[in-house]
Amino acid sequence: MNCSSKEEELYLPITYNLEIPSLFSEKLIAPVIPANNPLTQEGVALGKKLFFEKLLSGDNSQSCASCHNPQNAFSDSQQFSVGIDGKKGIRNAMPLFNLAWNFDELFNWDGSEFSLENQAFEPVRNPIEMHATWKNVAQKLQNHPEYPTLFKLAFGTSTIDSVLITKAIAQFERTLISGNSKFDRFLRGETSLTPEEESGFNVFMDEAKGDCFHCHGSNNNPLWTDNLFHNNGLDTNFTDLGLGAKTGDPKDNGKFKSPSIRNLAFTAPYMHDGRFATLEEVINHYSEGLRFSSTIDPLMKKVSQGGVQLTTKDKADLKAFLLTLSDFEFINNPNFKNP
C-alpha cells in the first residue's frame, strides 16, 4: 500500500513538445503555455478524447467537436450552432487553431473569456450549448471504464473534476497548429504564387487598396490576425454589442476580435454572426459596403462612399490570395481527428 502510493508520487507524465512551424519561431514571440498546465503527452491525448466526448453534454449528444469540426478548421458550417435543446446562439462558432499564440489570451468574439482553461468551462454549462452541469459531467467520467486511469496518467490522480477536465482540453487545443498552407510554403521558398495570388497579396498589403495587414497580419505575422478588437463597419446600429457588452463601455460597442484569415476555405460563413456566406461578400463589404458608426475603426477608409471601391480584378486577386492560406494538412491531420 505504502509502496504503491510512493510510486504514484514519483510518476511523471512525459513532456509534449509542440511542433512549432519554423516561420512561427522565427517571426513570433513564444506561445503562451501556463506554468500550472504544461503540455504532456498524456494530458494532450486525454484532452483530445475529451474534446470529442459527448458525455460532456447534458444528454450525451454533443461534444465540443459538434460545433468545432476538424474538417472546417474546427468551426461550424452552420451560421449559428444548435445546442442540445435545439436552441441557437447569436454567434458563429469560431475556428480553433494557433490559439497558444493569442498572447493576450482573450477568447470568444468579444474576448469575454481569459485563458483557454477558463474558456472551456463555459460551453459545457451554457444552456444553449451543451447544457450540462460540471458536477454531472465529472461524475459520468468518473464512472467511465477508461477515464479514471487516463486522468491518473495525465495528472497523477484518478479523481476527476472540472479543473482537470478543462486543463486537459486546453492542452489539446494548444496543439492545434496551422502553419502549412501554400502561402507558408511560398514564404519558405518551396513553391511560387500565381500572378493572381501575388497581386492579391499586394492588394492586401497596399494601404491605398485593401490595407488589410494593419489588422490581419502579414508575411511577418503568420498568425494573420492581431487578436485585437475592432469595429470593421458591418452595422450602423448594433444588435450584438460585442466587446462593449463585456466591458460596459459604449466606446467598445460593435467591436469584435479580428479572426485569422487562415483557412477561410473551410470556415464559411464569415463574421461574428456568420452573415456572409462567401468570400466575395466579405470583399464587397470592405470595398463598398462599409457602414458608419461612432466606433468604426479609423483604418476603415472612405466610409462615406462605402469603402475604397476595389476593381473587379483586385477583388478576384484578393480572393485568390486569401485562399492560399488554406492549410489542407491541418484539416486532414490524423492527430486532430476523432480517436
Added chain:
Amino acid sequence: MKKIMSFCVGLFLLLGCEKKDCCTNLEPITVTLQFTHNWDGIPINSSDFTTFKFTTEHGEQISIEQLRYLVSRIKIGNFEKNYQLINVGENTGLELVIPQIPQGNQFLKFTFGFTDADNIDGIYPDLNSTSFNVPMMMGGGYHYMQFDGKYKDSNNQNANFNYHTIRAVNMSNPMNLILEDTSFEVEIGTFELSKNTTIEIKMNVAEWFKNPNLWDLNVLNSVLMPNFDAQKMMSENGRNVFSVGTISN
C-alpha cells in the same frame, strides 16, 4: 600573453581601488524614464481616447483612438537600449527603468523610430507579434508611429485619419523604390545625477499638426504611408514634439 593579461588585470584593480579611495561612496543610481503625452499642456491618457477633445492648429477637432510609437537607441551614460514600443492606449511601455547608471553628468538621447541600420524587415519578434511591420512593397521594416482617430471634416462629419509614420518611400516605380530615412534623434539633455531619478519625457501630440508644416486633416488624412512628401513633413513636425518634463528623485 598570459602575463600581459594578468598585468592588465592588476592595473585595473589598482585603478579601481584608487578611484574608491578618492571618491567616497559613489554608488550607481537608477534612472526611470517616464513617457507622458499631452495636447498643448493638457494631459492625454488612454481615458481621453475616442472623444472629440482636441483641436488641431488648423482647426479640426479630433478624437484619438490609437497612439503607439517606437523609440530606439535610448542612451544615457553607459547604457543603451535597442528599442521600446510605447502604447498610450494600452498603457504599455510608458516607463523604462535603467539601473546602474554612474553618478555625475549624463546625457540622454534617443531616436524616434528606427534608423535604417536598425530598420530591418521582420527581425524583431515582439514587434512582428504586435503587427508593427511595414509591407515590403513600401520598403519593409517597421512603423515609427501609428496614430489613428477621427476628425470632424469640413462638413462637420466624422472622418477617419491614420497618421502613420514610416521611412519615407517613393513608390512611383515599384521595381525601384526610393527610400529615405525619416527617423530622427531627440536630444533630451544633460542631467546631473546623484540619486535615483525619474525623468519625464513629454510628447506634445498637438505638435504633429503644427510646425513647420501646418497640417490640414481634410487634405492629408489617410494612405500617408506611401506618400513620400507627407512622410518628410511628418518627420519635420516631429522634431518639436518631445521635451523634458518633471525631474524628480
